[in-house]
Amino acid sequence: MNLLPxxxxxxxxxxxxxxxxxxxxxxxxxxxxxxSGDIMAQKAITCDWCDTGGSLYHxxxxxxxxxxxxxxxxxxxxxLPRQPRDLQAGSLHKARESDPASRIxxxxxxTARELLNRLRARTFGGHPRLPV
Numbered sequence: 001m002n003l004l005p006x007x008x009x010x011x012x013x014x015x016x017x018x019x020x021x022x023x024x025x026x027x028x029x030x031x032x033x034x035x036s037g038d039i040m041a042q043k044a045i046t047c048d049w050c051d052t053g054g055s056l057y058h059x060x061x062x063x064x065x066x067x068x069x070x071x072x073x074x075x076x077x078x079x080l081p082r083q084p085r086d087l088q089a090g091s092l093h094k095a096r097e098s099d100p101a102s103r104i105x106x107x108x109x110x111t112a113r114e115l116l117n118r119l120r121a122r123t124f125g126g127h128p129r130l131p132v
Contacts, residue, residue, distance in 0.1 A: 001025050001060045003044055005090025008035035011098050013056035016047060017121035018101055021091070023047050023056060025064045027071055029082060034092060038082035041071045049116075052123035 002012035003024030016023035024044040029037030043066070045059050074080045102122050104115065 001064050002035065003042060004028060004035055004039055005085055005087070008090060008092040010093060010095040011053075013053045013060065014098055014101075014121045015091070015093055016056060017051065017053060017117050019091070020117065023060075025060050025067055027064075027067055027075075033087070036085075036087055038084050040075065040080045040082055041067055043067045049120075052120045052125075054124035057124065 002008065002016075003022045004026040006012075006021045006023075007015040007019075013023070015021060022044060023046075024042060026035075026039055027041040028035065028039045031037040043063050045056070045063055047056065051059075071080055102118055104110070104118060
């Protein structure tokens, strides 16, 4: 549930905040790769400074249902176009990459934006830490 080709793989909501990359949902064909199938429909979702990893997750859940409802009649009739994509574009992340991307080293230099983005990305209401 991400705006492919950005943030393929795990923790798309975390990466959208940490990397300030485009966010949204994609209806795509499933194949043997990780989020690598042809794109059938997409919807961008706006992020702002009030968003957290949790709020983006919930926004994506709602928008995916809306996107599916909007495209299902065309999908059912086999008329939804498939757009092949370049797998070299965008990014691919595995769950194990989230812990290093979340660390804040006390002696390192960060911009305020980088620190806030890391904190917001790991904020997921009701959970002590973002599930990996």
